[in-house]
Amino acid sequence: MQDFSQLHAIFDRTKSYIDRFMGIIQPIIDAAQDEHTRLYYHHILEEEEQRMGRLQELVPHLETLSAEKKTDQLSDRELSQLLSDINLERFGLHNFREHLELSLYEFRDDETRQTLDGMREKTHTDYLQVKDIMAKLSERFSDVYTDLTDHDEGHDVHQVDHLKASANAPQGVASVITHTATPAPGKKGLTVGSLKGLK
């Protein structure tokens, strides 16, 4: 039961991270000067939108299961389905980590870079925890679920510190964007809205 509460907390957190990430990336799409940049970030955002759609079903489901302690009442087929859904979101966390790492190469300002890297670090921890929980659950329910194929091992690129590697990346479109949360009085900050004129 505790496993499902932990999973609920993790997937609820990643939902709020998706929102935050979208807020950071959308201005890049709006300000993009070429089709490649626009397609690249649009693509990343669209994949996160799809993930959000799936999480909007999974998170309440996990919440109900945890709150009402209903997992014992699940049929084999329901349990198998649930584990398969969680496994898909395990990959989702892994892919999100890479979306965050890729985005580090776009931004030069410390604040955004720290936000992205903070989400990356927590997302990686969450991913590893889901991996552990899934290993435990698939052992416990080995009669209904065994698929634990991994696609994340043996790749050197997963060991790279992309915050460091991206420190000297060339300036991208993000260089023309300033996130002004609290503009100085009487001075209009450059906001997402005002950036649309750059297109």
Added chain:
Amino acid sequence: MQDFSQLHAIFDRTKSYIDRFMGIIQPIIDAAQDEHTRLYYHHILEEEEQRMGRLQELVPHLETLSAEKKTDQLSDRELSQLLSDINLERFGLHNFREHLELSLYEFRDDETRQTLDGMREKTHTDYLQVKDIMAKLSERFSDVYTDLTDHDEGHDVHQVDHLKASANAPQGVASVITHTATPAPGKKGLTVGSLKGLK
């Protein structure tokens, strides 16, 4: 029943496209001179690997259903699950189309560009066909399945001709790679294997 045969043909084709795409992209990862390029193509390939893993289960399942005309025997829950799996692969086709389009910006040689664009065109047609079939099926089985959220509409970037837009993209790492299928006699072509020395 015909719908499931068509779906089987589409997902079987996309499996062979994934193999072809991987053969084109892996040399880019092997020859990448910087961490960003390596991460970028590694990420795309990893997502396609995950899709391949799912298709390796779905394709034989669809084949059995079509061959043994078993769809009428599926329980509501099994049918709902099947439609949900097919819907996930509908997004998979859409995302693959964008992976192909993004890759067009890497390659300058006509042969590879035509191969990528050919797969892109057929993948888009397949995507639209799966969308049509899903609309039909979810109407027919509206008591068990209704989720047909779309994430692909209202985006101008989907209307862009990326073959044209990428024609003058700057030379990337692909410029150092030559695919020599049939090297001239006595002359050793630059192959994927020989590229590893470039790292």
